[in-house]
Amino acid sequence: MQRKKIRVLIMVGGLLAGGAMFGSSNAEAGATAAMLADTCAGCHGTNGLSGGPAMPTIGGMKTEYLQAIMAEFKSGERPSTIMGRIAKGYTKEETAKISDHLAMQPWGNATSAHQSKNRTHISSKLADQGEKLVKKGKCEKCHEDNGMAQDEDTPRMAGQWVDYLIFKMHDLKNKDLNVPQPKKMAKRIKKFSVEELEAMAHFYASQK
Amino acid sequence: MSKFTRRSFVKLTGGAVAVGMTACAGGPSIASNYKHRVVVIGGGYGGSIAAKYIRMADKSIKVTLIEQNKHYYSCPLSNWVVAGFRDIEVQKWGYEGLKGHGVDVVHEKATKIDAVSKTVTTASGQKFHYDRLIVSPGVGFRDLEGYDEAASHAMPHAWKAGAQTVQLAKQLKAMKDGDPFIMVAPPNPFRCPPGPYERASLVAHYLRKHKPKSKVLILDAKDKFSKFGLFTGGWKQLYGYDTPNSLIEWVPGGEGGKVERVDAKTMTVYTGMEEHSSSCINVIPAQKASPIAVNSGLTDKSGWCPVHLDTFESKLHKDVYVIGDSSAAAGLPKSGYAANSEAKVCASAVVAALNGKPTPVPSYVNTCYSMLSPDYGISVAAVYKFDQAKPGKVQKIAGGLSPSNAPDFVRKQEALYNESWYQSIMADTFG
Numbered sequence: 141m142q143r144k145k146i147r148v149l150i151m152v153g154g155l156l157a158g159g160a161m162f163g164s165s166n167a168e169a170g171a172t173a174a175m176l177a178d179t180c181a182g183c184h185g186t187n188g189l190s191g192g193p194a195m196p197t198i199g200g201m202k203t204e205y206l207q208a209i210m211a212e213f214k215s216g217e218r219p220s221t222i223m224g225r226i227a228k229g230y231t232k233e234e235t236a237k238i239s240d241h242l243a244m245q246p247w248g249n250a251t252s253a254h255q256s257k258n259r260t261h262i263s264s265k266l267a268d269q270g271e272k273l274v275k276k277g278k279c280e281k282c283h284e285d286n287g288m289a290q291d292e293d294t295p296r297m298a299g300q301w302v303d304y305l306i307f308k309m310h311d312l313k314n315k316d317l318n319v320p321q322p323k324k325m326a327k328r329i330k331k332f333s334v335e336e337l338e339a340m341a342h343f344y345a346s347q348k
Numbered sequence: 349m350s351k352f353t354r355r356s357f358v359k360l361t362g363g364a365v366a367v368g369m370t371a372c373a374g375g376p377s378i379a380s381n382y383k384h385r386v387v388v389i390g391g392g393y394g395g396s397i398a399a400k401y402i403r404m405a406d407k408s409i410k411v412t413l414i415e416q417n418k419h420y421y422s423c424p425l426s427n428w429v430v431a432g433f434r435d436i437e438v439q440k441w442g443y444e445g446l447k448g449h450g451v452d453v454v455h456e457k458a459t460k461i462d463a464v465s466k467t468v469t470t471a472s473g474q475k476f477h478y479d480r481l482i483v484s485p486g487v488g489f490r491d492l493e494g495y496d497e498a499a500s501h502a503m504p505h506a507w508k509a510g511a512q513t514v515q516l517a518k519q520l521k522a523m524k525d526g527d528p529f530i531m532v533a534p535p536n537p538f539r540c541p542p543g544p545y546e547r548a549s550l551v552a553h554y555l556r557k558h559k560p561k562s563k564v565l566i567l568d569a570k571d572k573f574s575k576f577g578l579f580t581g582g583w584k585q586l587y588g589y590d591t592p593n594s595l596i597e598w599v600p601g602g603e604g605g606k607v608e609r610v611d612a613k614t615m616t617v618y619t620g621m622e623e624h625s626s627s628c629i630n631v632i633p634a635q636k637a638s639p640i641a642v643n644s645g646l647t648d649k650s651g652w653c654p655v656h657l658d659t660f661e662s663k664l665h666k667d668v669y670v671i672g673d674s675s676a677a678a679g680l681p682k683s684g685y686a687a688n689s690e691a692k693v694c695a696s697a698v699v700a701a702l703n704g705k706p707t708p709v710p711s712y713v714n715t716c717y718s719m720l721s722p723d724y725g726i727s728v729a730a731v732y733k734f735d736q737a738k739p740g741k742v743q744k745i746a747g748g749l750s751p752s753n754a755p756d757f758v759r760k761q762e763a764l765y766n767e768s769w770y771q772s773i774m775a776d777t778f779g
Contacts, residue, residue, distance in 0.1 A: 171711040178401070178692045179713035179731075181776045182685045183769050191771030191779075194764040221750070221762050222715065222729050229713075229731020229746035258722070258767055301768075307761055314757075 173241035176234055187245040193259035194303040200247030204292030206239035212320055219317045249299030249348045260303050262346050270343025273336050277328045287344040298347035305341035313337060382410035384702040387468050387478040389458045391415030394672030394687035395484035396446055396777045401695035403449040412476055416457040421510035424684045425770045430506060430517045431550035433722055439509055441778045461644035463665040480698045484672040485638035487539045492633045493609035502612035503629040516630055523628040526561040530624055532607045532617055532631040533568040539673045539682045541574035544632055546718040552587045552595040553721045566598045567619060568605040575718060575728060581752055582720040637674035652676035657742050658710050658734045659697035660690055669694050679742030686714045688773060710734045712742060717766035725762030726750040
């Protein structure tokens, strides 16, 4: 409960700071945070709220987390299909602006919009199985509150798009990709099979 | 009616005010509650975003969107419909979301722009006054001998999604096994540079399953095309390209691929040297700015609309902005994502101008996915900036193509990212 309250307070603070930021646009300061961040919306949705099924929602994530991931995309340390190419287009300062702006936006859970057949539907059977595996793996040591909590190096997973989480589980498991991850994470990824990791993705996606 | 309570009186006068406000959209001299008026022509990837983002940034601006169709059908991903693995209904979007942002949506055809009196006239004769006008009408077709309105039904272009898309899908389905699927591909510049080659890929995928004796024949005006290496590499991998059994044959302009005229009665197309016939022919004509832009004096000799690239204001008419495929946005491709990005740059420039503020520093992105089969996606992406010292062209800062040697799982991920791109950009546009 206390945690939730703090989260709301942080969000309100963020919104106020956001209001102040809109006014500060001049040539020396470069493009505004909104101008920069709005270019993300074509793939990640208005204010970072993705239309799914595989593109992650990034609005409402922690700015430190977003900045760190963008830096890894830019350096090539973190493998990606497309983000490495895009991240190279921004300076560190611009990435910070974009991340700050997205972090101020409210989080929105994945919805079940009318889409093509190529998407995965959350299976309650797999989600139940995933819940047991998450407990077994003691994932809540970092991914607290069933993946609802987040901090500077832990992304929110609850309510994220299931196909995105499945892709990331596959990537983490893929030795060739060498996805940067803390040792404690790598240890757990190694322990579980791809099928088990997919079930865990279903569990986290089912949490709202 | 005779029972006149105070509440009903308020309701009535309130109604009268509302009617008055609607009427004043047409009357330049009648004041309204809004400080400024922006009219947007065209409710697609460019215009809808411009309308929405102006309203998101400044609620004191009245925004009227003039769009002739009640529903919008997206061109991106419509090639999946042609190839029979996507329902056209998933391509269909309405304007309720924009109305929710306070955009006035008028379903009429804009017929005239008067940049002197600053009014737009619609087909019914309604006039809309503007302080700033944003024109985002898509593309028009250049003349091709034999290709008139009737011929466009027999040989659909399917380059504007909707009925044309469904028509081409139907003709492909009805095509005799053994007939070629003939595509007439346009010269540069044109809407969606990789589009014809994505379509050729997906039709080849369809033919292998449903018309094993048929193949795709691309008659091209050009000698090279967008994502060339990725397409031809993928075609080799998937469709036997460059072998005698290839499902796709591409005839470049330099080798007689340019089609000079078509005959819809005999279902034949003529290049300088040869003629080709089939029961299914897809003619994508050469393109220029949409007729409303041409007729309003917004185009130059090139056939496209010259604009200032940091605002998208026309170089020919003050206070008129052109975004999307009709604009001559040097450096940016004619893509849905570029239109979205241009619309946001334009919207912020318009909001700043109306509030007496300096032009904001722009930032642009393009991201474009193409499919070679339902499980095989490729992409191109770039980040752009405007350099005051080089105002003639938007400068690419970074970007590039999917790697040519990507493993299958990456192609598959990009295929689902393509669907996701679509869902997010449509939510951005119409949500």
